[in-house]
């Protein structure tokens with residue numbers, strides 16, 4: 001049932017069943033009509049629901065449409081050597097309703113956006129997919145059939161995340177691989193290990209980040225916020241660029257932030273100053289470092305899009321929303337305080353798991369209740 005729901009097919013209402021004496025047929029161009037044999041009349045609307053329908057897609061492999069002497073259309077199944085007046089595509093009819101474009105807002109969750117999409121032919125990497133927005137994204141992709149790779153620095157946390165997704169749907173194709181963006185060596189090793197799998201790569205989500213961390217140099221001698229949020233991702237995309245191009249249409253999504261607006265990369269004379277990106281300890285302010293790294297995310301994504309979109313690889317930077325409750329605030333008590341203040345008014349990644357669990361429990365209750373009802377009936 002869960003799989004049907006994620007595919008947008010959980011509405012199994014039998015209201016479509018025809019009353020006695022009625023038959024469903026279709027025209028040459030796929031419109032469904034209804035014939036009443038008792039009253040010898042036909043109509044386009046379903047006699048019970050009043051809805052119009054048409055057949056979706058082509059005839060199944062091996063089938064052909066033909067017309068008999070009376071002008072009546074029939075269908076030949078060449079493989080099984082049989083004929084029928086019933087259009088085999090009627091198993092997949094769609095209603096003739098004006099489909100309004102879906103509207104999304106600040107409360108829309110990834111699962112809502114993906115509802116009805118089949119991603120089973122997609123391979124997706126998400127950096128920092130073990131928690132927060134990355135985890136929700138990974139979970140939503142995996143529940144829609146994609147092969148999802150969580151690229152994470154901590155094995156225990158990433159295995160836990162994989163298990164949480166598998167608990168929800170045991171057939172999910174989800175795995176964890178080690179990637180520490182604070183180490184260019186680790187980024188290289190990750191890229192090599194991924195390439196060794198000989199998989200395509202359709203979506204690369206550059207999501208991992210740290211915010212308001214104390215000053216620290218990485219093993220590569222760079223300030224860590226800058227390296228984790230931007231440079232590590234920049235390097236990763238360079239290393240996987242050929243795989244992305246070979247897998248086109250493919251896309252890169254870079255998680256940036258609205259806070260990029262509160263900074264720039266110029267010195268007091270207005271000239272671009274790249275030394276601001278990895279400042280020494282005495283010139284370091286953690287929030288500013290985060291904002292600058294997020295500005296780099298956007299500049300990088302725009303330039304990447306300019307260079308790769310002619311080859312079928314697009315890139316977009318996205319601001320996921322303000323102060324969404326994740327663990328991004330954990331390095332500084334003031335941020336934790338502010339995130340907790342804002343929590344009742346913003347989207348929370350923790351809630352969505354709790355809500356999913358509550359829904360799951362409720363559906364179990366309902367199923368148990370129905371089963372109980374059936375047993376006592």
Ligand SMILES: NC(=O)c1ccc[n+]([C@@H]2O[C@H](COP(=O)([O-])OP(=O)(O)OC[C@H]3O[C@@H](n4cnc5c(N)ncnc54)[C@H](OP(=O)(O)O)[C@@H]3O)[C@@H](O)[C@H]2O)c1
Pocket residue numbers: 127128129130131132133134151152153154157179180181182206207208209210228255256257258319320321322323324325326327328329
């Ligand atoms: N939450 C918001 O309100 C908000 C607003 C604007 C933008 N964003 C952006 O959204 C993205 C996701 O953030 P979030 O809120 O979901 O935060 P989060 O819950 O803290 O997730 C960050 C993820 O990055 C991983 N990570 C940190 N350092 C890493 C490293 N060296 N190598 C590999 N992975 C590393 C973390 O792994 P560990 O669990 O091992 O630490 C974690 O999985 C970030 O790019 C952030 O800037 C968030």
